[in-house]
Amino acid sequence: MSLEGFEVAVVGAGPAGSAAAITLAREGVQVLLVERGTFPGSKNVFGGRIYSYALKKLLGDSWKDAPVERFVRKEGITFMTSDNAFSVEFESKDAEGSFTAKRAKFDKWLAEEAEKAGASLITESRVDDLIMDGSRVRGIVAGQDKIPTDAVIACDGTTTGLARRAGLTSMLEPNQISMGVKDVIELPSEKIEERLGLEPGQGAAHVFIGACSGGLRGGGFLYTNQDSLALGMVVGGDDVSSHKTQSYSFMEKLRQHPKVQRFIKGGKTVEYDAHMIPEAGPKMLSRPYTDGMLVAGDAAGHLLNNGYTFRGVDMAIQAGVAAAQTVLEARKKKDYSANSLKTFERKLHEDPALKDMYTFHRVPAYLRNRRLYTVYPELVCSAAEAVYRVDGTGKIKISKQLRLQAKGRVSIFTIIRDLIGGARTF
């Protein structure tokens, strides 16, 4: 393939990159989509779920060709001590709101959609540098190839290589990252449905908070694929480092819990995955654009963990589209300066889906409160234990029991403060 004559280079064929490439190629822009893996998705890891709306908006009816594992109909959360579990479940009537997927299939499929739209995809190509002309980005350098373009859209993931090169960020702080690890555990689909209480073909998502993270900022997750469970842990980068506990060790803590054991029993672990998650939100870059370049997806903090929903792929798609639209406007004006590209930031703030990132901007700080991972899960479990125990020794009212259980663990004032803080944050 000749690497000349491209107007825009999109770096990284993940959801942000492919969405950007689709949007540009449809308008007749000559787009080069560059992926370092042997195929799109081969380097990518996530928890397991994609919210459908972004895909519907991007692809219309063709979104139905997406490689869906299961549509999620059941949401669950478990507060756990090492041997107790207090779970809440919600059954959604929305049949297609979100689905589980495997990135090696999903990202590959979305990149193929980009190719269908007219984008050129090259794989096994690592972008090492930007072609710089002062502060103006004028293309990319991939191995021996210098590829000049009018604009670059950097969707190169959490490590933010190109944004750093362009001076849009220095290195992230350890408390701005988390480490995610995951086991993919094969199980027959009937077993999955039986254990999670699902109708054939339906899926579940479950979150675990408490003992599994050993008191550190973090938690566990479980997503159902068609014939496997994606079971994983996410722990804070600062906590893991300062507590001198190996990040992967939490995987075993989670697996050994009796509740989790019942889910995975007899399963066969077939893959182990890991991924670094940026937790700082969009403020991890000073701005997501510079002369000749835009940044979208994980690389720009376009994702959201608000403690109960974990959104990466939908946000990345929306941000990729917004970046592409910004480039289309710049192309009309024939002006790719930072001043021309700054409308990207307004689009991010105005996009009904992406503005959630700004609405929940206080969440990362709130989630650093250790009590969320220690005292409160213990409190919920021990109170439940006491409430449900009937042993003839006499019962007290629930409100009194809660106060009794809190005693010595956490003051009522602290609880109230955390609740008010929570109400303001979420």
Next chain:
Amino acid sequence: MSTEESLTLDKRLALVGFSKDAEPFIVVDTDKCNHCESKPCLYICPAEVYAWKDKLNYNTEGCMETGACLIVCHKIGAGAISWKYPSGGKGVAFKLG
């Protein structure tokens, strides 16, 4: 493999596909590590690329390319790690991520 039992990291890493990159993509100035008190790389890495035995040893072959070691090394540790992705098409390849 019965997996209700605990899985060691070695067993886990044996389940991951890797294609070795001849070019060294991680380089550590291990002299600096001798003076590093916190050694955060040993804990953040999900693949135990880094190990301590009298001095820092590292083996890039099991690297899962999260890039987290670079951050903790420079922000908490001794600033000894130089890190980039492996060459195009090399390194880890996930099938079920």
